[in-house]
Amino acid sequence: MDLNAFNINLGATEAIALDAKSEISAAYEYDTTLALESIIKEYASTGESQTLSFRSLVSWIKVGERATHYIHPYPAKLLPQIAHFFLAARGYFGKGIKVLDPFGGTGTVALETLLSGNEAYYSDANPLARLIAKVKITRIDPSALTSELEIIKFSYKQSRAKKAPDVVNLEKWFTPDVIRGLSRLKSSIEKIENLDIRDFFLVVFSATVRRSSNADPRLSVPVQRKPSNVRKNVSAIEIFSQQAELSIQRMNALISLSSEDFKSHNVGFDARQLKKPAPWNSESQKQLAEGTIDLIITSPPYAGAQKYIRASSLSLGWLGMAGSGDLKGLENQSIGREHLPKSVWSTSFVSSVPAANDLIVRVRQKNPLRAAIIATYINEMESCIAEMSRVLAENGHLVLIIGNNEVCGEIFSSSEYLTTIAEKHELVPVLKAVDEIKSRGLMTKRNKTAGLISREWVILFKKVSSKDVK
Structure with missing residues (x-):
């Protein structure tokens, strides 16, 4: 279903959605529930992914003029319109909900969550990103x-x-x-x-x-x-x-x-082990409780396609967060990293996704390091998705934004592999959409082993009890 067809079929629904004025926040004037429900219904009917433009669906916000979104540059920032579209669907997800981004970056989802009148939870491995997020969502005179x-x-x-x-x-x-x-x-x-x-x-x-x-x-x-x-x-x-x-x-x-009473929480440095809320630069020792979160909106790193720590290296040094000798250790804590010691990548890897294992074997014949990188990525993302499922309440939702890229000339279908993992952890897809990337600061073609990312998958999952999964 292309966007033009979507606009023709949904025209009346969009008009109704735009007339539904919000009583929660000046930043969320319209309710997108009817638009979201229409897209979900179309997906359920056809089983085909929907080709959408979230910039068009949320045409009433201009990011450059919107609060603190541009307070600091950062690579591959999530398009705010995606977060806004789902958070504005209050009739579908509810009001006053707890929203998590375990790959929080500089706080795009956290900021939109607070502007929507909901409660924000965020995590990120990069201390610079956590600092920017903290400032971005802190009201200061x-x-x-x-x-x-x-x-x-x-x-x-x-x-x-x-x-x-x-x-x-x-x-x-x-x-x-x-x-x-x-x-x-x-x-x-x-x-x-x-x-x-x-x-x-x-x-x-x-x-x-x-x-x-x-x-x-x-x-x-x-x-x-x-x-x-x-x-x-x-x-x-x-x-x-x-x-x-x-x-x-x-x-x-x-x-x-925004309002003075909004709440935000840092829940750790590692998406695989979410913690109870703590200040942005410290980490609690206790786990975030099961079933705490109502909605997760997140865009995980791509497999070896973005150098977050290297991109932050100058600021990390000047701020005293990571000197020249600390950068490698900080990178090793990051998911999606593109460096592994030879003692690791010289061994064979097997992931929990059969289709990915076939790809890993082919890539290993061309480049053992790249094969280890993508296998490590899949295995670590399995831990992350399991943790997301653990902290999600039953009937809670996950919005996963991810792109497919190339590794050694092979298509690395992140969206397919992560969906397979999600379904193992009681997360059932209720919508699959594709959005064309205009510019997110994503990595350009680096060398013969990497490919450009030009489309993003936006997949909505619902957490269901294991006894209800067919």
Whole structure:
């Protein structure tokens, strides 16, 4: 079913949905229940995946003008319209629900959850992502931020050069003047006593780090600019001031669109072991209880297709989260990583998905490392999906957003493999849709072993009792 046919068949339903004004949040004016139910009904009738454009389905929101979504760049961010579409279907999922994103990234789902009047739970392995998410969903008085910005600028003028932190290949990415400027800025920010305000300006500082570096801004991972494009006379304090003013405007928009009583919870660093809520930079020792969550909306990493830690390496170093010697260990904690020690990948791998095992055998004949990477990915995603099922309430739902890519010239059907795993864990698909990717900062074709990702599968699962699974 293509989008044009969908619009023709659903025209009246869409009109009804757009007339259903929300009483929950200024950021959620319309209820999409009828539109969602119509798509689910079509899928149940035909058994065929629906080709949709979530940008068209949620045409009334403009992400660039929406709260704090753009407070900091990050690779492969989830399209907010996807989260918005499902969260706006209050007649289907309910109101005042608990919504989880175990691969929370910088908090796209968490922010949309709070704007919709629901309760947000999030997790991510990358400490930079967790910091950005925390700031993105924390209401802070813009006037207090404006006042603090002036104090930072005054402190910067009075400060002297500080010792630079442990940043991988520091002199490769930053000129001596920029290193001194960033060091003085970091020292000025660290004097702020209010933790929320300090974290806000650390996120601004992180955005400044990348913008003041010699890295090509068009690529998510640090790649040096061509000599002809290297900028001269870069001022860290000027870039910081510009970024701060923009971020304060976004914070003002967040406050205007949200209520004071919204709740958000960090539930750990590992999607395979979700924990009881704790501050963003600490982790509880106790498990998140079974059946806690009503709805999960998440976009897991792709198998070896995005270098999240490398993309964050400059900020991680400047913020003191991971020095040059810590990056490998942090990457090893991440699912979807593309590096494994030879002692691991030189052995044969078997996954729990028969179709994937056939692919692994073929890939291993071409490249044993790539075969180990995709096998490890599938096995780790099985642990993640089992954990999602555990924390989901009965009759709760999972929205899984995932793309298929190529490995060594072979199609790696993530959507098929993860659906097979989900069904083993009492998660039954009730809708399969495909959305064309316009731009999500996804990795371009890297080498002969990797392929472009141009479409995303959006699959809605419902958790049912094992006795009800046929």
